[in-house]
Every structure is written in structure tokens, then in C-alpha cells.
Amino acid sequence: MCGRYAASRGPEDLAGIFEVEKWEPEESLEPDYNVAPTKEVYAVLDRPVKDAADKRPVRQLRRLKWGLVPSWAKTPEGGARMINARAETVHEKPSYRRAFAARRCILPADGYYEWVTGVQERDLEVEGKKKRPRKQPYFVLPADGSVFAMAGLYEFWRDRTLPDDHPQAWWATCSVITTEAETSPLAVAPADGPYALADIHPRMPLMLTPDRWDDWLDPARTDVDALRTLLEPPAEGLMRAYPVSTAVSNVRNNGAELLKELEGPEEGTLF
DSSP: OOSOEEEOOOHHHHHHHHTOOBOOGGGOOOOEEEEOTTSEEEEEEEEOOTTOSOOSOEEEEEEEEESOOOTTOSSSGGGGGOSEEETTTTTTOTTTHHHHHHOEEEEEESEEEEEEEOHHHHHHHHTTSOSSOOEEEEEEEETTOOOEEEEEEEEEEEOTTSOTTOTTSEEEEEEEEEEEOOOSOOSBOOTTSOOSHHHHOSEEEOBOOHHHHHHHHOTTOOOHHHHHGGGSOOOSSOEEEEEOOGGGGSTTOOSGGGGOOOSSOOTTOOO
16 A cells, blocks of 8 residues: 655656646645645646646646545545555546546655564564554665656545635545555565565555656546556566654654664564
């Protein structure tokens, strides 16, 4: 799954990486090293500019709220639960299928966090001696330091309780698409494990390599079967993972120090 990630790149950097044609400086976000559900995040998408005479799709950098609210939802309350969409079923689930066919985006990240329950902690849990085992967080990122381009979907929801000109009348929300975690060895793995992403968690965000960006973002591509071919996981051996401080487990903590690599898991959270 993807329940937390880091996004420190600024709009100028992202505009260059993704060849963005339009972004509004007033919509800039501060670097976020602990992105959690319901936060606003950057998304890259191809869409005509509102009220423009030219209706061609334009590559844009937009701010979206993480947690998709379907256009047909009566309230936005379920958005916090819809942060992830499974690649295997995204084309058929009522909440995602329309967005999959027409509203696809890329959610840029440095990498994502995932938590592992240490062996000693799991033993205590099995024995019933500890109800809330301490978990060791790992940061997962491209081994070459490039942007982690997560496949995403976006949707618009209209709050009918507000007038048309109200700034919060429309919600723009998104989800991360996830796939099965790789079982092959990590490009760079901690000395004492985990040795594969599947050792950390059975799911992972679907990373899009640059050769798929244009096809994924193209709103003219609506054939579901053709789009599903873009959901194939990237080549193996592109990722690395390392332990980070358990401070990231508290969403109120936010800073570059959260990405600092530890020499090993913190005490009590051995892999």
C-alpha cells in the first residue's frame, strides 16, 4: 500500500522533469517529508486549460487532496479511506473506473514509507504480551535518486451545499495506484534485511518509468485494455530501501531529518 510518502521537490524542478507547461506560483506547496492522507499534494496531469480558447490538453502541475472522492459521492467523508487503488481492479471498481479511463495523473515523490514489525515484536504479539507492536519504518526510493513517479487517478467532486462561486465548491482529489511488491532483490538493501520490497509489505505504489509518462497522462487514450498494459510493474532492481527514525510514525513530525538513513533498525524493532 502507500500510506505515507515524502515530496520535497519544488514546482520549478518538477516542471522541468515532467515538461510541465502550466503551473500557478500561488499554488506552490512547501516541501513535505511526511505526506499523509487528506493533505494537498502535487499532481502532474494533461488537461485543457479552463476557459481557454485552445481546447488541447496542456501538461499542468496541480494541487490535489490525497484521498479520492468519486464525482457521484453524496459526501466527501470517504475520501480519507480511498488513498490507494489496486492496479488489478482499478478498471472495474465503481469508485475508480471512470477516472482510470479519463483522469490519470502522476504523483511525484522522493519515495514512500512502509512499516515492518520486528521479529522480536512479532513474537511478543503472538504470545499476547504486547497488543501494539512497535514497527520499524523504512524509506523506499529509486536507487538512482530520480523522482518516484507514482501512477495516480484524479477526480472532481461538487459540494452542492455551497454556491458556484464559493472557493470550496469543487474538490479535486486523487488516489495512488498500488501493485504487488517486488520479490526480487533490492538494488541496495540493508545489511541485515529486508532484501526485497515484499519483505517489507505485500503492496507498493506503481512507479511509472519515463517511457510511460506521456501515454499514461494522455486523456485521448481511453481504451481500457490498452491502458491496463501501462500498469505492468517496471523492471526489477530499480529500488532501494533503508531504515529511518520512528519519528516519521507521528504525522506531526516533518523535516528532512526524517529521510536520514539509520545504520540499522532502532532498538526493539529489529527486522
